[in-house]
Amino acid sequence: MALLLVTGGCGFIGSHLCAALVARGDEVRVLDDLSTGSRANLAPGASLLVGNVADPATVRAAMQGVDGCFHLAAIASVARCTEAWLETHRINLSATIAVLDAARAGANGPIPVAYASSAAIYGVPELVPLDEDAPARPLSAYGADKLGCELHARVAGVVHGVPSVGLRFFNVYGPRQDPRSPYSGVISIFCERLARAQPIAVHGDGRQTRDFVYVADVVAALLAALPAARAEAPVFNVCTGQPTSLLELVASIGRVCRTPPQVSHQPPRLGDIRHSVGSVLRARQALQLAPPVALDDGLAQVIAWL
Ligand code: NAD
Ligand code: UD1
Structure with missing residues (x-):
């Protein structure tokens, strides 16, 4: 049994992830400001810290004693990120740096982090299916910040030895998507x-x-990804192909x-x-994922x- 932090655990994808973690016997701590998520989504058995993931002291406190972190909290709406560029940048990129920074100070060494990236980092695809080596040319503040998360995860690995893995979700759907x-x-x-x-x-x-990728497949990818977190900061598409x-x-x-x-x-x-x-090949091979x-x-x- 492990103690795991899930930021954004009261949201659509995070709530399904927490339910799966509790079901397999992990102890789950959620950090969420309940802005788009809700208390009703909190998985029974998980504990909730209501707070802002962009606040470094809050993140450091939430990371105390954890064995790993799933970082999902973000402003997931591209349109909102266009309207509130700087405000959402603080949540979508600076907060990810706060998570990676706290992860380097784990009591038993750096804490592994699995974080949500997005297909939005690709912009307009030149060729489909998109594999992970396709050019990243985001067309939105949202996509640029998600790409920034990947770059900072790389830095966290190279400079501070923080193991991470980034998951580029495509169009996720499922119950609890409002x-x-x-x-x-x-x-x-x-x-x-x-x-x-x-x-x-x-x-x-x-x-x-x-x-269109079903939320249970996204949860399966997240569960398989955390043990695959590395200082090399690998990234994987999460899609069906x-x-x-x-x-x-x-x-x-x-x-x-x-x-x-x-x-x-x-x-x-x-x-x-x-x-x-997206192309599923790299994720399927590295993470041993079942068919979608x-x-x-x-x-x-x-x-x-x-
Ligand atoms: P969601 O809005 O349902 O969940 C986000 C959660 O983060 C919510 O519970 C919200 O209250 C919380 N949150 C937002 N700002 C916060 C802050 N400052 N401090 C603490 N908590 C905060 O969205 P989702 O669809 O579950 O998305 C989860 C992750 O997956 C996000 O990082 C999103 O960018 C990414 N993603 C989602 C999709 C999709 O199709 N849903 C696609 C690509 C990437
Ligand atoms: C998603 C994001 C979008 C972002 C894009 C880039 C969401 C909800 N949207 O858009 O903000 O710019 O990724 O990565 O996350 N459609 C209809 N009728 C409707 C709603 C949508 O025809 O009522 C069409 C859209 O025009 C689009 C398709 O359905 O062609 C999918 O729309 P949507 O679910 O918004 O996802 P993306 O377009 O992929």
């Missing part, structure tokens, strides 16, 4: 609208593709709900990426949760 948030992902929005018998809005021709077009997604949701969706076609979103799909949850099975879980 469909009412204006920044929610397309799957939560579509499932909720269908459940309320409302039309769903497809932006553009619907032939754009995404790599399967492109799904929006039209295919709409058809899958209709199939799972047994209700033909009403679709309203809307103009394309400004700057919408046409195709975003099929889209229809993941959608059924979201619909059951709504």
Whole structure:
């Protein structure tokens, strides 16, 4: 049994991770400011420190005595990061440095850190599927800060010997992703609208593709990644390798709900990426990951949760 810190453990992905850690017998400490997460999401058995991950003293206190840290707290909305550039930079990058800095001062040597990066570091893909060596050309403050996390994790390893591993999540979906948030992902929005018998809005021709990864697969990747943390600061895509077009997604949701969706076609979103799909090869090999949850099975879980 280990004592593990999960920053952002009251959020969408963090709450699923904490439940899995408690289930396997670990002691879990959560640091969360409850800004987008909620107390209701806290996994039974986990303890909660309400505080700001951008505050170094708070992070040092939260890291006391832990065997490892999953750092997920961030402002996950790209749109919010565009609006509040400097404020979100302090949370998305400076707070990661605070975590890595605290990790170098572990009582028994540096503390391993697994942290959330994002497919947003790639910007517009030149070629899909994207492997980890594809050029990183972020197009948003959010993506730039996530890339910054990877660079500082590298520095933490080289200069201070902190073992880390970065996970570039693609489009994550699953229960507890708030469909009412204006920044929610397309799957939560579509499932909720269908459940309320409302039309769903497809932006553009619907032939754009995404790599939708179910939250349980993200948790499995996080669990496998922490023991793989190294001073060399490896990074891995967390994705399925399967492109799904929006039209295919709409058809899958209709199939799972047994209700033909009403679709309203809307103009394309400004700057919408046409195709975003990751390569799973490196992560699958290094982290021994099982095949991903099929889209229809993941959608059924979201619909059951709504
Ligand atoms: P989320 O908003 O549900 O979770 C983030 C959690 O961090 C929330 O509980 C929030 O209250 C907490 N938090 C935010 N600012 C904080 C602060 N200053 N101090 C302490 N806690 C704070 O988002 P999520 O979707 O679960 O994302 C988790 C991580 O995964 C984030 O780092 C995000 O950038 C990354 N990510 C998510 C996706 C996705 O598709 N959901 C894709 C790529 C990367
Ligand atoms: C995600 C981020 C986005 C970021 C991008 C770059 C989220 C929710 N969005 O966008 O902020 O810029 O990664 O890495 O994390 N769509 C519809 N109808 C809707 C909602 C969405 O047609 O009601 C379409 C979008 O135009 C897009 C696709 O669905 O083509 C997926 O949208 P979304 O879930 O927002 O994810 P990304 O576009 O990948």
